[in-house]
Amino acid sequence: MEQRRFSGKSHWYHETQARTCHADVQPLVPEAARVNDRFLLDLVVPDDVLHAHHAWLTVARHAGDHLLPDTVTPSRLATLTAYDRLSTALTVAQVSGVQRLCNHYAARLAPLPGPDSSRESNRRLAQITQYARQLASSPTLIDARARIQLAEVGLTDADRVTFNQIVGFIGFQARVIAVLQALNGQPARWLPGIDIQQDAPVERFAAAAPQWQPDIPLPAPGYLRPEQTQALAEAQRIEAMQPLAEGLVGDEAALSLLSALVEALYQGPDAALVALISARINGSSDCFARMTRAISDAALSDAVRNGERALLAWSHNHPRERVLIQAAQALTRSPDRFSAAHLQPVSDVDVTRDVLLRLLGLTALCGWLNRLKIGLGSAPSGQTAASSG
Template sequence: MEQRRAYGKSHWYHETQSRSQHSDVLPLVPEAAHVEDRFLLGLQLPESLQHACKSWLSAGRDLAQELFPEEVAVSRLRTFSAYDRLSSALTVAQVCGVQRLCNHYAARLAPLPGPDSSRESNHRLAQITQYARQLASSPSVITPLARQQLDDVGLTSYDIILITQIVGFVGFQARVVANFQAQLGQPVRWIPGMPTQEDASADIFSAKSSTWQSDLPAVDERYASKTQAMALRRWQSQPVLSQLVPFLVHEERILEGLGLLINALPAASPLHALAALVPARINGSVCCFNHYSSQWQGASGLPDAIRNGDRAIQAWCHQYPREQAVTQAIGLLTRAPDRFSPAQFAALTEQGVREKESTEILTWSALFGWLNRLRIALRSESLPEQRMKERLPQQ
């Protein structure tokens, strides 16, 4: 990699080239590192909204602390440092374009010492940054080859689970913040020329049935630690997580936080399936899309219209303005959270979607975006039914 002169991480768009100088450079908004609420990052909600969302916001705050502690101990199995975590988070925040997140993660990253300036360290950091950016911006392009590239630069199965969870969480966090900012009537601030996420190819959705498998090593309860075994037993019965649990349990405390977040979110809305279908179609998660297509209980034809793309959705929604407003709001929040504005909430209200229901639907869509990325990033291309999963002995 070409050597570049870099004088700090005081901007949003950080370099992957490590540096040896230790000059004291402040980020653009240094106080953003010290906000008390590490999930909403200083965004003040009305008391009524805080109360309505209290349980799942608490789960989000706990996850933020778990993923980004002040100090991180690295080991042979867990090589991801505090710098690696925060630089990955900043990459995702940049992709999402939500200023509050960019300020926070840039401010926390700035004082940390980077890796050494060896060719190997630079290559490792470049691969981590590329993976995080691609999974955040174009998840459908991620294949098992991307995981192999991480393995080639020394990341372990634990590291790969962790970085995938970080990308999913920060993307979820960005969309929750964008959702609340719009709900509070705050103006949209976005960088001109920033691209929006493109929809996954329609070709991969041609089959209406699919199975999900992973070639990552699964945790076998016989060899699991006590906390891993407890997490396996607890979360394999959670329908949203059941297939992912044997892999996510490598980092059982993060799995625990994700499970608690899912359980804390209300899921009674008749439009709940839309919160899953639209992100799955955009992100390219075929198994998620096919599963929730069968759960749609509204007017017939909408899942197939979403499967076929925007023109088909517009044609179907011609007589269903309520569903059109919901799909458009979820679509914009999924593709470009930095452009999600009060106008989307106004459109939902005009179609009779109550504020509480809008908040829940949009939050679920953000969470499904996280789950889509987990399924996409951890899947195998194709595995025979009879192949046994590799088992990883635990410490």
Template sequence: MTDIITMLIDAPSAETLRAARPQARDNAQEAFEALVEGEILPPGVGYDLALIVARSAGVDKAVEFYADLAVEEPAVENPALRAARQWAWQLATRPASANALDVADLARQGWTPDQVVAMAQLIGFVAFQVRVIHGLRVLAGASDSEGSGEPAVEPTFTVPTYPGMHRPAHFVAHSLGWRPWVPPAENLTEEQRAALIKPEREKSEYFRLLARDPRALRARTLTDLDIFYNTEGGLGRAERELAATVASRLNGCVYCASVHAGRAIQESQREADIHRLLDEGVAADLGSPQWNALRDAARALTNTPVSFDSGHVAALRAVGFGDLAVVDAINSTAFFQWANRLMLGLGEPELPRRFR
């Protein structure tokens, strides 16, 4: 199985860098095949939307790759595709601006719930994929440049809205609820249950929503587990959660930031530093040279277009992080480009009763 990320890194050390986290490598490729080349979306749409996301990040290798595929298999031009392109650009460049009206417009243009979930997964996945490509090209010495992109019918289903819902007013480190704008799957098939990996996730509206595309969900989950829980060398758990929190804070994902801020506190016991990040933003002093270097790297890789370069790698090395730790920092940050866009594009956070 050809690994697209390894191919597009296009450096002698690419295979070695990717082999450090083999489950993440293999399941990211599985996600590419399930989402970009899958059968839920009409022919050519996956390549078309992937090209939009790659252009937004300014990762030239990925832009060239997806542009060639989009020419080979063009999507049919129609109002539905134009609505999907607009949503893809919004989620790629300004994910925190997504709202239920955007999803309602997709429904009016004829996109089904399964297709909306597949598009959100695809947009998030490519945002992850291109940042891994860019970050590892910089680490391998194959690139020292920043991203070159520029920032910035009858409905098929009824979009749920929650007019009386209590929404969080700011970033927090405690647990939050989450309510979907697309109906989750009701009665899961055996394939959908298996894709959850953890049976208890069947109670979660979010995971039942993603189960509409079980192949993509399974690949995404296994990628996640290898990136965040394979602790054989490399970056510590707390630092991986820190990278996730920085990305989520910058992307404006209140829900993801709450989950991973809590985990970073649990793993590090550095509550004051994490709260400073949540309260002040991604320029906050995080209390140590190591964490500040990670903050800067995660912020640069999250930027659209990306601004991560060899200076960030040098800064990470200067405070004691080896190349495997840098790989983990890149993977952890890049993965939350995927996670944030799913959470922001498909629903919204809810403040639990005990915190109102």
């Protein structure tokens, strides 16, 4: 999978066809692979910010190390290689448009040997790349057929869980970095060819209470290892993790880390609001339904469901919520364009910096949860297609 830079693009692309010669391929920014902090990628952040958010940032670092290790030993049940994982990470980084992220994963991917050049390997890599790009940029394109296609190219159930976790994690990482770059006052650098994510169609939210179910086999309780049983019990204590926990327990370490992030970030009276905005844009109708039950103002939920014009009308008399909504929307739709201009209005309505950073971190995390719901399951067959996800 050869990295190359197109004239006028200023960011990384990679081929989906395997290459046979690896020796001369070098990343554009080779030093980007050598960072001390693989989550923030050595971004300079004020010490007081790092101290205030140390707990969840530490969990995020561990999650990155677990999902994207330097070496991976594939097995019959877990076939994703280090190359597969980093290739997926680079694809999602490209979709996000955050240059620091693109440089890092391109630099880590470049020296790795790619798959052989057989038709089967190329088809598998092309399918993985397409799925990752769609889930990252337009989650509503992922449906049952897209999930079946992953199995058709050889991904196991365990692979699918890991694969969707990686897509979600990189989107989360991109948005956290975008927020901290904006906090530093760094200008947003728009990359040519990166489109703003479009909101999911309103039809997905027509059902009053969609019921989501995973479409991967759930482990029988008697076959869980003690550490899996513990991770599952801890996750099921957290409301936002309850529907996902059983499907993710095959990788108990990743489940525990995700649960810890949710527990650390899902705090405060505005948490449900930003989670609702994320679910509406990304198209996770189950997450949306759960958040509407957590919000007492039915008019707000209806406004978010009905789209931008209705939401603007509702927010006219709610200035504090309006600026939070606008910041969450901007971060969810286009992290590459998120800038200090999105942070300033929030400080004008008496939201502290630490509260804001936690809310935006939660916004980024909700995108991860939304994509897990869309990538790993749907509504039961008895419900309408509008309720899937």
